Every structure is written in structure tokens, then in C-alpha cells.
Amino acid sequence: MANTYAIKEEVNEYGLVALTDGVFETITAITVAESQSVSVADAAPFSKAISCKVKDNLINLTLDIKVKRGVKVTETIEKLQEKIFNTIYSMTGLKVNKIDIRVTNFIF
Numbered sequence: 001m002a003n004t005y006a007i008k009e010e011v012n013e014y015g016l017v018a019l020t021d022g023v024f025e026t027i028t029a030i031t032v033a034e035s036q037s038v039s040v041a042d043a044a045p046f047s048k049a050i051s052c053k054v055k056d057n058l059i060n061l062t063l064d065i066k067v068k069r070g071v072k073v074t075e076t077i078e079k080l081q082e083k084i085f086n087t088i089y090s091m092t093g094l095k096v097n098k099i100d101i102r103v104t105n106f107i108f
Contacts, residue, residue, distance in 0.1 A: 003020040003021055003022060004020070004021050004053065004054040004055070005018035005019060005020055005021070005054060006018065006019050006021075006024070006054045006057055006059055006092075006094055007057055008092070008093060008094065019092055019094070021052040021053065021054050022052070023092070024052040024054075024059055024061065024088060024092075024096075025048070025050045025051065025052045025061075027084075027087055027088050027091055027092075028050050028052070028061055028063065028084050028088070029050055030087075031080075031083055031084050031087045032050075032063070032065060032080070032084075035080060035083075036068070037067065037068045037071045037076050038065045038066065038067050038068065038076060038077075038080060038107075039065065039066050039107060040063070040064070040065060040066075041064040041065050041066050041104040041105060043064070049063065049064045049065075050062070050063050050064075058097040058098075059088070059094060059095075059096045059097055060096075060097050060098045060099075060100075061084065061096060061098070061099045061100065062100045062101075062102070063099070063100070063101045063102065064102050064104045065080075065101060065102070065103060065104065066103070066104060066105045066106060066107050067103050067105075067106055067107065068106070068107045069106045069107060069108050073103060077101050077103065080101065081099045081101060084096070084099055085099060
């Protein structure tokens with residue numbers, strides 16, 4: 001599958017700044033790994049647990065994760081969405097349009 005790109009800004013005097021969808025997937029994976037309450041779910045064959053689609057410069061993420069048993073799932077997921085949004089924005093200057101998180105299992 002071909003990479004898609006989010007453009008940081010219009011062409012400036014030095015050229016174009018564009019970030020591939022893989023950059024956002026990597027930032028997201030690192031952000032999830034920093035959490036004690038969640039982890040990236042095991043991906044099914046021919047699929048990815050973290051995927052990013054960029055269309056018309058809108059960044060849309062989908063994550064499959066596992067949540068630690070005993071935590072408040074909704075609260076944990078909302079905090080994770082906020083952390084991913086803020087981390088991507090602080091590292092790239094780009095805002096994420098949507099972060100869909102699917103809880104697929106629990107960590108025991």
C-alpha cells in the first residue's frame with residue numbers, strides 16, 4: 001500500500017514539509033507503550049493494530065488495544081486519546097482529526 005502524507009504547511013522558501021502516515025503510527029505506538037494501563041493488541045494476519053489514514057490533510061487514527069484488568073476503561077481510553085492527540089501535535093504541529101480506539105481484550 002502506498003504511503004499517504006500530511007503536509008505541514010504550504011511550500012516555503014526551502015520546500016515542502018510532508019509527513020508520511022507511518023510517522024503518526026509510530027508516534028502513536030510510542031505513546032501507547034508509555035502507558036501502564038494499556039498495550040497495543042496483537043494484530044490479525046494482514047492487518048495492523050495501529051493504522052493511520054490521511055486524506056485531504058486530515059489525520060485519522062484507528063487503534064486496537066488491550067486494557068489492564070481493573071482500570072476504568074472509558075476513562076483510560078479518553079485519557080489515551082487526549083495523550084495521543086497532544087503528543088502528535090507537540091511533535092509535528094499537526095492536529096489529529098479523529099482517534100478511534102477499539103478495546104479488543106484485557107491484560108491480566
